[in-house]
Amino acid sequence: MTEIGLPASPRPGPSARGVAQHRGLFDREILRGALLGSVRKLDPRLQARNPVMFVVLIGTLITLAEAIRQPTVFSWSIGVWLLLTVLFANFAEAMAEGRGKAQAETLRRTRSETQARRVLPDGSEEVVSSGALGLGDTVVCEAGDVIPSDGDVVEGIASVDESAITGESAPVIRESGGDRSAVTGGTRVLSDRILVRISATPGNTFMDRMIALVEGADRQRTPNEIALAILLAALTVVFLPVVVSLDPFATYSHAAVSVVILIALLVCLIPTTIGALLSAIGIAGMDRLVQRNVLATSGRAVEAAGDVQTLLLDKTGTITLGNRMATALVPVGGHTERELAAAALLSSLADETPEGRSIVALARDRHELAATSAPAGSEFVPFSASTRMSGLDVGARRVRKGAADAVRRWVEEHGQVVPPELEEVVTRLALAGSTPLVVADGGDTLGVIELKDVIKPGIRARFEQLRAAGIRTVMITGDNPLTAATIAKEAGVDDFLAEATPETKMRLIREEQAGGKLVAMTGDGTNDAPALAQADVGVAMNTGTNAAKEAGNMVDLDSSPTKLIDVVEVGKQLLITRGALTTFSIANDVAKYFAIIPALFAATYPQLQALNVMRLHSPQSAVLSAVIFNALVIVALIPLALRGVRWRPSSAAVVLRRNLLIYGLGGLMTPFIGIKLIDLLLTTLHAY
């Protein structure tokens, strides 16, 4: 993650300013499109893809035909409300798609045709349209040019503005070779000149595929969605004989039942609520991911994220802030801590590295040393790879801080020796995972500054929640095992992989998977590609190489390793929303029976009014109320379907109990109240 300027740490916060602008749940523009879409979706060929709603559509047509043949207010009312039921379902889907389309539109703005300067084999250049670029072509991009397509930098180094994709205004460095060679079509070169080898065919760039997915254009139903659709189809099929057999049953009992009421009963019994919202839930799940600036290559990956049991988290950026901060001062050789602090402060006043600034802050906060700038006439000695020290020269006074062995050598050059306890202090701090910086003033060794990797605030609590939800966290770091162990303990991760290499990461993933676990990881380098491909959920950083992006099944436009936890949350939400609405839908059936069955046979068996526990006004108002409730509940649940049921990390037992109570018991009770209210309203309006 290299950017020009600061901060060097991952950008804070989820990007509300990213590609995916937050739109209100019912954005007016989307709403208008969705209303149109819900009518357009009445096409029987589209409806046939959803067996539940297809049955409702057929029922609507029969009811409307009946209403035309024998017009009554009742049969027309039922017919119209059944049609509304279908429209509401279409509306839900169109809303979800509309939101996706709006986001795709934003993404597509980056995809306008541009001119590209293609380099011919003889070295000359020609100007072609970006659409004419083929795999392996090489193009030149200079300051101000828009990069025409996805590719790898093969020559040169440039700063690139990727804000079109990431929403982040700070430019990033792209250079040939290594892990920063990938460029994305639609981004703009700010400085310098690069040669880019095109790695995607036109219309098939990374962004093109992402746009198609976000739009839902080639949405494939995910495995779990298919399984649920099968269950819903089965529940629809079983209620067909229930209703059809009622006709001969009623005839046998000398009770005439109208086709309209039978259809009303059928529609109320089949799981229309979840049937209507199922595809909207899937599309919205994808959409929520995009809102967090993560693009998934398939819905399958989003679902898999909910199943993840092991998270491989990069230490830097995810668990620690990524900077070493001064946290303690240990004086040696009889010096006081205040003396050490003063020298440390002096050595760091002109040091603009994060470490340097943290030393200044520590000296100021802990010892109330108030110097704010280097004394006049002083000269800053910057850190260099050869001296491995930095410091300040004030007149003849030379203050240095640096690696223990470098400072010792420097002290010895001054003809002094370091205090005997220094070695012990340095070793102790190193063992504890800290970086010791030794401070010396001339030949006098004052003490040691302890630099520590600082754990992100709140991360420990987050890991505890994940653990409660049964998700194991494994910290991946290049640190030595001792340092890694200390940080792992402090951060509260379950396990760590120290001195990680692509090979050891891969082995770890394989081991976890062999135990039946699903693994999620983030990565950016080309050497991460195999592991990203092996992981069940592989989130590639957008700043990473094309190889990494190709290997993973998600790309994080913000390149923030913390995203992995968000991704898991979105996956869980998706599944929970499906389960909750299915439970709700099925539990609704009980009340609907109590509304319709007594009404169905009211003429023949007035005794069955005993089952009319809601005391609904009349048979007709009862049936109509049930149908209206059934339709309105779809509309009422659209926001929930689009937003998703909230998931707070806690144990499965707790989550289940809560959702069972809300959606199971709630689903049982709500329609009793809802149908009664609608019935009261109908009666008050003298509709019946």
Add this chain to the structure above:
Amino acid sequence: MAFTLTLLALAAVLALAWRYLGAYMVAIYRGQVHWLGPLERPVYRLLGVDPKSEQSWKGYAVSLVLFSGVSLLLTYGILRLQGQLPLNPQHLPGVPAALSWNTAVSFLTNTNWQNYGGETTMSYLSQMAALTVQQFVSAAVGIAVAIALIRGLGRRGSSTIGNFWVDTVRGTLYLLLPIAFLAGIVFVAQGAVQTLAGPALIHDTLNGVTQLIPRGPVGFMEAIKQLGTNGGGFFNANSADPLENPTQLTNFLSIALMLCIPVALTYVFGKMVGSTRQGLALLATMAVIFASWTAFTTYAEAQPNPAVAAAGVSSQPQGNMEGKEVRFGPLNTALFGVASTQTSTGSADASYDSFTPLGGLGLLTGMMLGEVTPGGDGSGLYTLLLFALIAVFIGGLMIGRTPEYLGKKIQAREVKLASLGVLVMPITVLALAGMATALPVGRAGAFNSGPHGFTEILYALTSQGNNNGSAFAGLNGNTTFYNVIGGIDMLLGRFGVMLPVLALAGALAAKQTVPVSLGTFRTDNVTFVVLLLGVILIVGGLTFFPAISLGPLVEQFTHGRFFG
């Protein structure tokens, strides 16, 4: 008080069966029991089966279908030809084609629906070689399928689910035969007849009456009738006949026999999947429904008969005694009825037709829930596991993971098979009941008219579709129409569930397991039991709600009251 003791004793017997019969069954199906080896090994040699080789689910299913086909032909043949065959002291003629079809299917499918009076239709050979043999093997086959499904859940990455022939043979030899033999001795000792000497002619010189008392090999058939959750009795009056079920003790024994194997199978399940708690959760689910239905039905039968009360008889101190045996009384009879309809037994120690509308409702709905509480031998557990998979699927989603049961991910294929297995019964029953009420031949069969007549038709097809076999009486089922559709009903109700179950066993066995963590959906706690109950009652029960509201519910409300 006496009834409370009966309930306590039953609970105690079943607790022992759960623990010890269960453990014995685990040993049987793990192949650790060998004491009848000299009998067992020749059977395999005869069948040409290598008892050490296992089958894929397809192999298992093909063997099952093959075995059932041969059984069907054999039973059908004996019934048709019984006039020419020995052991026919009454010289009964061959059974007509339609009735033979219905009866052969009935005993093959563990239903034991009887469109005939045993003592006036079946020769001793038919009763023993055709019917009683099927009572053993149909139960053994049912348990075998349950064991196959348990293996599917317990194994990982396995392509086989056991050997059909071995499971069936071992179940018959080590489980059913010994228990039925011991129980048969008790029945005979208590007064059930067991003879091949033909009917007895009694001259009551005192009253000047001559009576022909039918007899036969009853006592031992009675044992397997109950133990195998079969229900097909020797006599027409079934367990109400004093020569079949002579005393309160045999009545109690009958109830215990019906329930013991289905209950013990939950222990077998728990042991074989590696967690007794998992089995206990299923047992608890069964117990909740069984106990509620028992309370409901015994309460209903303890009330005065509304029709009798309407006729002006004010005092019915014992409750509804119409159609009941004085030696059992309403409470024991109601308990027997619940046990018989919530297993797939269907034996009757009273006339179920004469139960109060609510009592009848208790029996009818017990079957409509799919007979899973505890259900028939094997069929109860495997059907309950189908419900469990659907419950896991819906509930598992609600915790935000791909649902899994015992570490096995429940995906499209599993959902498809479980839905198929659960829904084939209601679809078949409702379609056939619709047909029967729509067609004149079907309507002609009912003895009563109105709601009661409707209940008679519905009960008959529900009973056959669930392989229960209990009869509400009143319906003349011995017509070509009812014999034929009843046969179809029973076949679909049996194999329409068994084959998806075996496919499921195969699919599950092949899967790897997901390790348990805090994020795992628990299937061994109270929440799961509640969820499973909800699925059974809503998905399993609500499909029949319109139908029962036209039958027993209307009937009850017509009498103007719900309870008492």
